[in-house]
Amino acid sequence: MKKSEVRSQKSEVKLSNLFVPGFKAAGIACGIKKNGSKDLALIYSETPAVTAGMFTKNKIKAAPVLLDMQRIKKGLCQAVIINSGNANACTGKKGMAAALKTASLLEKKVGIENGLAMVSSTGVIGELLPIMNGIGKGIPKLVNVLSVNGWSDAAEAIMTTDAFPKVAIEKGKIGGKEITILGIAKGAGMICPNMATMLAFIATNAAIERRTLQSALKRAVDKSFNCITVDGDTSTNDTVLILANGKAGNREVRSQESGVRSKDYKTFCNMLERVCLKLAHMIVRDGEGATKFLEIKVKGARKQIDAKKAAMTIANSLLVKTAFFGEDANWGRIIAAIGRAGIDVRENRISIYFDNVPVVRNGIGTGKDKDAMQVIKKKNICLTIYLGLGKAEETVWTTDLSYEYVKVNAAYRT
């Protein structure tokens, strides 16, 4: 596969800085992937960590997702094991038994309490997860190489069709204590061959109250991962988990303080959002066959949900995506997408910009197609739409659609 310029952008983090106090990580090959690549990852906290999670809204949920949704209720977790190459989805009771077996083998090996391990899987649907000859043999090796510097190995082991591992880190101070938030993710673009499965695992040494952590995670995911999966191709396995072990010794972050949103909470939310946004952008840049990175801003909407619907409808339009690939500033396709977004619009109030070039004003073309054609030749393009109806806005990110994408997806599995 030819890697495009857009896709080859790597994580900009130095490996030596990838470290969160009180956490270890690892990634190895256990034989699930036929080509011998890394396919088993582990994240481990020295002490049970406060945990929050978000899971796929697909009605068909993989066994590990069902297991984690049960376990997250406790709000505590000490180890997360993730395999790639097999989704453990549509595998019935045997699949659930395999997920439970994976968790219990891990719990015994690292010596943590029953119920404190979570499990995640990504890969092909409908095949049984190999326990005896795969994960069972892998776990001792995996635990053996656990290290404070194991994050990049873990990021590599959760990849499926990803062109590069995805890691992001933020450091900051909360209540005078140094806080680190580190995340790893997998997923390739708007829709990856393996069903757009998006996984992210985040570790922090902050002390934070459980419901506050869940609320911060939801805010961050809504502003990042939920602004990129562009065509609703929600997978059976999508999962985001965050573990907070409190090693920083800060006063526990709570969302409210004397009835108002606390400063610590705001700081934590901002840091977490930046980590999620960096990972989300890496996923878009890693889109199959992507040649362009598109930022789509919708402004002047009545409600934020309207702005998001319009932005997502544009981002999901095959006609818009192929026009960007063909470097054609075809605004007719954009305005038609807005019109069918299911929101209230007034044609004669709509304006559209390619970067700072206005192509439509008050619903009518400005004739500046030549200038727009220059913008559309760039690798990074910002499309701004003004609806002229209110003050709400939303931004989403996507890529163009190339025939490389179709080729890659048609060839997968065969």
Add this chain to the structure above:
Amino acid sequence: MKKSEVRSQKSEVKLSNLFVPGFKAAGIACGIKKNGSKDLALIYSETPAVTAGMFTKNKIKAAPVLLDMQRIKKGLCQAVIINSGNANACTGKKGMAAALKTASLLEKKVGIENGLAMVSSTGVIGELLPIMNGIGKGIPKLVNVLSVNGWSDAAEAIMTTDAFPKVAIEKGKIGGKEITILGIAKGAGMICPNMATMLAFIATNAAIERRTLQSALKRAVDKSFNCITVDGDTSTNDTVLILANGKAGNREVRSQESGVRSKDYKTFCNMLERVCLKLAHMIVRDGEGATKFLEIKVKGARKQIDAKKAAMTIANSLLVKTAFFGEDANWGRIIAAIGRAGIDVRENRISIYFDNVPVVRNGIGTGKDKDAMQVIKKKNICLTIYLGLGKAEETVWTTDLSYEYVKVNAAYRT
């Protein structure tokens, strides 16, 4: 553009049979299309005809759509003029003036009452419709060649990226009188480069009450054209019009008779549905770059709307489409699409068939992937999904997604 086997399938109607008593049609080139192809069509009824219509649900509507939506209220029409090559959309007041001018020039030339002409356009968005040097000069020529045998010229003149003209005809008896229903359509596949614009114009010599005609048209469109536009890429110009001039002299068809649905109405509905279905299937077969014609049946749903949602979500999934193009019987992508269709499903009740090969039973793979791989090599494939929850069902039609599609769409306009 290489035309695939699926796409090259022509209308099977003999030209000499294309005739509806009391109607004339014509198609000519008036200079809107730069390559000199036919771009102006006319359908004319000797007497004012009872008329019904359905229009795009896109909030951004082209000027001719807005004009027709006004005029349809009267329920009578005597002539429809259609141009291709220019959508007359996003053209503001000038666009509406151009649509009105087109109608009034036509009304004068054919000598019909003001308000009895309808107008339709398809093509590029955002450019002004040429009246003086295009349509204005074309109308006299067009009226001059009006003929009872002009239907195939008209069908050709409404094409944009279509590979072949689309005509369908049905004959039958209602109340002892011979009834003809003839339709022409344009549109190329699930999403054509020119924004999926789908136009259909239907003429019949049946005598039918106006509201009955509207209700029959809605039923037929819901079962045909609304079961193919597969990704919601509703255009600014979509239009279906039917004109019934009553020349057959049958007793006027009414939907109810002594409080029950009348036999005449059922006969008329069946004939009209067959015409619409033939045209709709031709549109799918004409899909850009299509190599396969897919019939997707969802059975055992609680409600019909659920069956349609599931079928449409599968039909719209890029992952499903590219898998069919790649001839990979990847049922994981199908079950994942069902799970995110926004309907209630039970994983362990789902069964999936490729033609008559079961690939999933009760949510679990049957292992018959080899047999399924044989089916998927065919040009015409029927995918059947059993939800196991009720008795409702729905069928939709679509094509695969090839890189030819992306190429064609990326290259359009430039």
